[in-house]
Amino acid sequence: MSLTHLDETGAARMVDVSAKDATVREAKAACHVAMRAETLALVVAGTARKGDVLATARIAGIMAAKRTADLIPLCHPLAISAVAVDLAPDPALPGIRIVATVRTTGPTGVEMEALTAASVAALTIYDMLKAADRSMRIDNLRVIRKSGGKSGDFEQD
Amino acid sequence: MSLTHLDETGAARMVDVSAKDATVREAKAACHVAMRAETLALVVAGTARKGDVLATARIAGIMAAKRTADLIPLCHPLAISAVAVDLAPDPALPGIRIVATVRTTGPTGVEMEALTAASVAALTIYDMLKAADRSMRIDNLRVIRKSGGKSGDFEQD
Amino acid sequence: MSLTHLDETGAARMVDVSAKDATVREAKAACHVAMRAETLALVVAGTARKGDVLATARIAGIMAAKRTADLIPLCHPLAISAVAVDLAPDPALPGIRIVATVRTTGPTGVEMEALTAASVAALTIYDMLKAADRSMRIDNLRVIRKSGGKSGDFEQD
Amino acid sequence: MSLTHLDETGAARMVDVSAKDATVREAKAACHVAMRAETLALVVAGTARKGDVLATARIAGIMAAKRTADLIPLCHPLAISAVAVDLAPDPALPGIRIVATVRTTGPTGVEMEALTAASVAALTIYDMLKAADRSMRIDNLRVIRKSGGKSGDFEQD
Amino acid sequence: MSLTHLDETGAARMVDVSAKDATVREAKAACHVAMRAETLALVVAGTARKGDVLATARIAGIMAAKRTADLIPLCHPLAISAVAVDLAPDPALPGIRIVATVRTTGPTGVEMEALTAASVAALTIYDMLKAADRSMRIDNLRVIRKSGGKSGDFEQD
Amino acid sequence: MSLTHLDETGAARMVDVSAKDATVREAKAACHVAMRAETLALVVAGTARKGDVLATARIAGIMAAKRTADLIPLCHPLAISAVAVDLAPDPALPGIRIVATVRTTGPTGVEMEALTAASVAALTIYDMLKAADRSMRIDNLRVIRKSGGKSGDFEQD
Numbered sequence: 001m002s003l004t005h006l007d008e009t010g011a012a013r014m015v016d017v018s019a020k021d022a023t024v025r026e027a028k029a030a031c032h033v034a035m036r037a038e039t040l041a042l043v044v045a046g047t048a049r050k051g052d053v054l055a056t057a058r059i060a061g062i063m064a065a066k067r068t069a070d071l072i073p074l075c076h077p078l079a080i081s082a083v084a085v086d087l088a089p090d091p092a093l094p095g096i097r098i099v100a101t102v103r104t105t106g107p108t109g110v111e112m113e114a115l116t117a118a119s120v121a122a123l124t125i126y127d128m129l130k131a132a133d134r135s136m137r138i139d140n141l142r143v144i145r146k147s148g149g150k151s152g153d154f155e156q157d
Numbered sequence: 158m159s160l161t162h163l164d165e166t167g168a169a170r171m172v173d174v175s176a177k178d179a180t181v182r183e184a185k186a187a188c189h190v191a192m193r194a195e196t197l198a199l200v201v202a203g204t205a206r207k208g209d210v211l212a213t214a215r216i217a218g219i220m221a222a223k224r225t226a227d228l229i230p231l232c233h234p235l236a237i238s239a240v241a242v243d244l245a246p247d248p249a250l251p252g253i254r255i256v257a258t259v260r261t262t263g264p265t266g267v268e269m270e271a272l273t274a275a276s277v278a279a280l281t282i283y284d285m286l287k288a289a290d291r292s293m294r295i296d297n298l299r300v301i302r303k304s305g306g307k308s309g310d311f312e313q314d
Numbered sequence: 315m316s317l318t319h320l321d322e323t324g325a326a327r328m329v330d331v332s333a334k335d336a337t338v339r340e341a342k343a344a345c346h347v348a349m350r351a352e353t354l355a356l357v358v359a360g361t362a363r364k365g366d367v368l369a370t371a372r373i374a375g376i377m378a379a380k381r382t383a384d385l386i387p388l389c390h391p392l393a394i395s396a397v398a399v400d401l402a403p404d405p406a407l408p409g410i411r412i413v414a415t416v417r418t419t420g421p422t423g424v425e426m427e428a429l430t431a432a433s434v435a436a437l438t439i440y441d442m443l444k445a446a447d448r449s450m451r452i453d454n455l456r457v458i459r460k461s462g463g464k465s466g467d468f469e470q471d
Numbered sequence: 472m473s474l475t476h477l478d479e480t481g482a483a484r485m486v487d488v489s490a491k492d493a494t495v496r497e498a499k500a501a502c503h504v505a506m507r508a509e510t511l512a513l514v515v516a517g518t519a520r521k522g523d524v525l526a527t528a529r530i531a532g533i534m535a536a537k538r539t540a541d542l543i544p545l546c547h548p549l550a551i552s553a554v555a556v557d558l559a560p561d562p563a564l565p566g567i568r569i570v571a572t573v574r575t576t577g578p579t580g581v582e583m584e585a586l587t588a589a590s591v592a593a594l595t596i597y598d599m600l601k602a603a604d605r606s607m608r609i610d611n612l613r614v615i616r617k618s619g620g621k622s623g624d625f626e627q628d
Numbered sequence: 629m630s631l632t633h634l635d636e637t638g639a640a641r642m643v644d645v646s647a648k649d650a651t652v653r654e655a656k657a658a659c660h661v662a663m664r665a666e667t668l669a670l671v672v673a674g675t676a677r678k679g680d681v682l683a684t685a686r687i688a689g690i691m692a693a694k695r696t697a698d699l700i701p702l703c704h705p706l707a708i709s710a711v712a713v714d715l716a717p718d719p720a721l722p723g724i725r726i727v728a729t730v731r732t733t734g735p736t737g738v739e740m741e742a743l744t745a746a747s748v749a750a751l752t753i754y755d756m757l758k759a760a761d762r763s764m765r766i767d768n769l770r771v772i773r774k775s776g777g778k779s780g781d782f783e784q785d
Numbered sequence: 786m787s788l789t790h791l792d793e794t795g796a797a798r799m800v801d802v803s804a805k806d807a808t809v810r811e812a813k814a815a816c817h818v819a820m821r822a823e824t825l826a827l828v829v830a831g832t833a834r835k836g837d838v839l840a841t842a843r844i845a846g847i848m849a850a851k852r853t854a855d856l857i858p859l860c861h862p863l864a865i866s867a868v869a870v871d872l873a874p875d876p877a878l879p880g881i882r883i884v885a886t887v888r889t890t891g892p893t894g895v896e897m898e899a900l901t902a903a904s905v906a907a908l909t910i911y912d913m914l915k916a917a918d919r920s921m922r923i924d925n926l927r928v929i930r931k932s933g934g935k936s937g938d939f940e941q942d
Contacts, residue, residue, distance in 0.1 A: 003199055005285040012209040012683065014690055016710035018652055018731050024332055042160055052169040055326065055526035059387045060230050062328055066383055066391055069694055071224065071277050072284050073217050073687045077694055077707055079391055082330035103332050112284050119276050120228050127229050127269050128162040134311055138298040143291065154291055169526065171533055173553035175495055175574050181803055212683035212797065216858045219799055223854055223862055226537055230530045234537055234550055236862055239801035260803050317513055319599040326523040338646055356474055366483040369640065369840035373701045374544050376642055380697055380705055385538065385591050386598050387531050393705055396644035417646050426598050433590050434542050441543050441583050442476040448614065448625055455609040468605055483840065485847055487867035489809055489888050540851055544844045548851055548864055631827055633913040640837040670788055680797040688858050695856065699905050700912050701845050740912050747904050748856050755857050755897050756790040762928065762939055769923040782919055
């Protein structure tokens with residue numbers, strides 16, 4: 001098997017998608033930020049405005065989805081038609097679970113956009129809480145669902 | 158305890174660092190991309206040019222460090238003085254281990270820059286290998302070392 | 315009535331436009347920069363090259379239209395097909411009137427692109443003249459015409 | 472009087488600030504978004520999460536302050552040390568009042584950064600409410616306070 | 629003859645392409661970096677990893693193609709479907725020859741994207757070698773082939 | 786001799802400048818756009834507003850100088866203190882000569898910023914004239930002067 005992002009000599013290239021059909025495609029990516037229980041309490045407790053930690057991470061994730069092709073060298077620029085970033089505090093971790101969903105009508109999938117959105121939302125949470133907790137970790141970033149396109153649907157935990 | 162990135166009403170803000178001294182600061186962040194043994198083989202085997210997977214990820218990580226303040230809403234823009242991204246295939250995972258090191262002379266630390274570099278290097282590896290392996294995961298992203306600044310040095314696995 | 319940019323729980327999201335048709339859409343936005351008569355005289359008097367104040371503002375506005383989705387968190391990226399920024403000194407204000415016109419063939423309107431172009435053109439004029447006049451104001455930024463799309467045509471002063 | 476942003480032939484240039492001292496400088500800019508009373512009610516009424524309209528605008532304004540030199544052609548890039556964007560619903564307008572405060576330690580002032588932050592926060596509010604109200608206007612954008620630097624402190628309504 | 633990028637009064641504008649068909653278009657641009665023979669030897673000699681000079685330039689060129697509309701004021705943003713940047717050391721120059729190929733399906737050609745990719749790849753080589761050789765020159769940047777679109781195919785040396 | 790931008794294994798890295806002093810540094814880069822005499826006539830003839838071709842290129846060059854670290858992977862971000870881009874039609878070429886001058890107070894030189902400014906100004910001229918002349922070439926891009934920094938002053942044609 002060979003890698004599509006390298007040419008026959010092994011040089012990196014942006015794969016040609018000009019012959020691929022534009023179809024509706026969706027991808028979901030997930031990860032979580034693990035933190036101490038006291039840190040999580042700072043996010044979920046208190047006034048409604050404490051919601052700004054999660055609101056800020058959500059906006060950062062949505063904006064990052066649109067910057068994916070700027071960040072990942074061989075990604076194709078594409079017209080994203082929807083992005084949502086869900087953030088759920090989970091005392092069992094303890095930490096915050098993140099799921100990013102991206103949709104497009106285009107010739108390529110949007111896994112990278114969903115992974116980038118989840119990743120930057122997680123980094124934003126880290127940034128806002130790092131003064132309180134230096135032991136946080138961002139874990140288990142992966143695609144959990146993908147639909148549309150020739151390679152078929154895909155789902156994993 | 159309160160969060161420095163929220164004001165007294167809970168609204169997000171960029172923390173004022175105008176009274177902080179500019180000192181030399183360094184941060185190291187690490188993560189790994191877990192993949193199937195066959196996928197790792199595609200990266201390490203073959204001609205020297207196969208090195209383009211790792212070279213591409215290294216460049217993407219270095220460039221992303223410079224984009225950190227553009228991606229993370231409350232991060233301060235700062236003059237990065239050095240970035241290195243080390244990528245080591247590890248058959249024991251199996252996968253690729255990533256360590257990003259960032260240095261600055263400035264009023265704030267560079268943990269977010271190091272985490273962003275490691276994160277985007279990992280996403281780039283994912284992108285280049287995703288046609289071969291949809292089960293990859295990016296795991297255990299954290300700061301492993303930080304020095305300089307008032308909060309003191311810090312090290313963890 | 316509910317807001318389309320918030321989901322049922324009130325969280326921000328990028329509205330899904332994947333089911334909307336791509337049609338030709340146009341929007342015009344306008345504003346003005348109010349300044350002292352002496353300041354306006356610096357722009358319009360003198361050699362032809364003084365035109366560089368207006369030329370610079372025009373270019374800044376056109377480039378900003380292309381950056382709209384990068385700046386406005388929930389805006390969809392879209393393929394702009396035309397942008398024009400008209401700048402007219404008006405001694406009656408005294409100041410400079412700005413009209414930005416943007417066209418696309420796509421699933422969403424271009425009001426935000428036109429507003430962003432007019433806004434950044436106005437900010438650029440402010441920047442170039444601020445050493446001469448600190449009392450300038452940017453006023454009355456609004457959409458003056460919109461056509462194409464399901465919501466129908468619209469026009470206001 | 473001549474314009475500092477044009478050379479002796481009238482061509483645009485970025486003014487040389489290499490001989491200016493780095494001092495602490497602050498600027499405050501303000502504007503408001505005028506809207507119908509029913510539109511304002513959609514923002515302030517309802518659940519706490521409705522706060523996402525204001526939270527999104529606040530984040531967009533903070534991020535835009537960091538992009539100022541990217542948007543305004545002759546602005547110098549500078550190391551912002553603090554940004555805050557305050558948003559206050561005002562039933563008397565009716566609408567939302569915006570004040571952006573930016574601080575730096577550097578050779579140039581931060582009026583443009585404050586104006587850009589206020590401007591993009593206003594545009595973001597417009598974007599999130601435009602489906603409900605096409606008659607909104609962004610008005611009275613100006614610098615209300617500036618301190619630091621050789622030109623002296625300045626304050627206006 | 630008049631220039632399409634200026635309106636009837638001579639003001640710059642982004643040409644309206646909303647009436648043009650989206651067709652497959654390709655452009656190839658080329659240039660070379662001339663350097664001393666000893667400088668070229670530093671690139672081509674040594675271990676396989678020395679390949680990082682060329683790999684870095686290749687990635688920089690590919691990423692720059694995606695930033696074209698951000699850099700060139702009147703360029704239309706477009707969905708690039710493929711980019712390749714070929715770099716060939718040529719002892720006869722002595723120096724490195726660069727060819728960039730870009731493809732899109734859209735209403736405008738991709739000459740500017742190909743020229744930008746070649747240009748930034750050349751600048752990246754310059755950057756990496758400048759400590760060794762201050763006499764380098766980037767020469768003969770031009771479009772060597774263009775196909776698709778109404779203006780017909782084109783080829784030159 | 787070894788290359789500073791590669792580590793001992795040959796991997797690309799951003800050179801550490803944290804131990805270098807911040808001094809005033811300046812660089813000048815030059816190139817030209819060669820075109821047919823008739824094409825040059827379109828730029829220089831006619832009304833004053835035809836000046837928008839040169840004004841647009843000048844602005845594009847200045848803005849590109851500020852984007853250098855975003856485009857060139859191993860360039861350090863730095864606080865540019867002045868940029869000027871001079872454009873002179875030269876019937877003897879025939880074509881347009883470009884000189885870009887960049888100044889900073891910082892730990893690294895600004896050759897790359899000057900080269901990038903000249904390069905993007907040239908590409909912008911190409912873009913605005915390409916409908917009239919497909920045979921244009923961008924030639925002889927090089928640093929013509931550099932001062933400040935430990936490596937000493939430098940000058941060449």
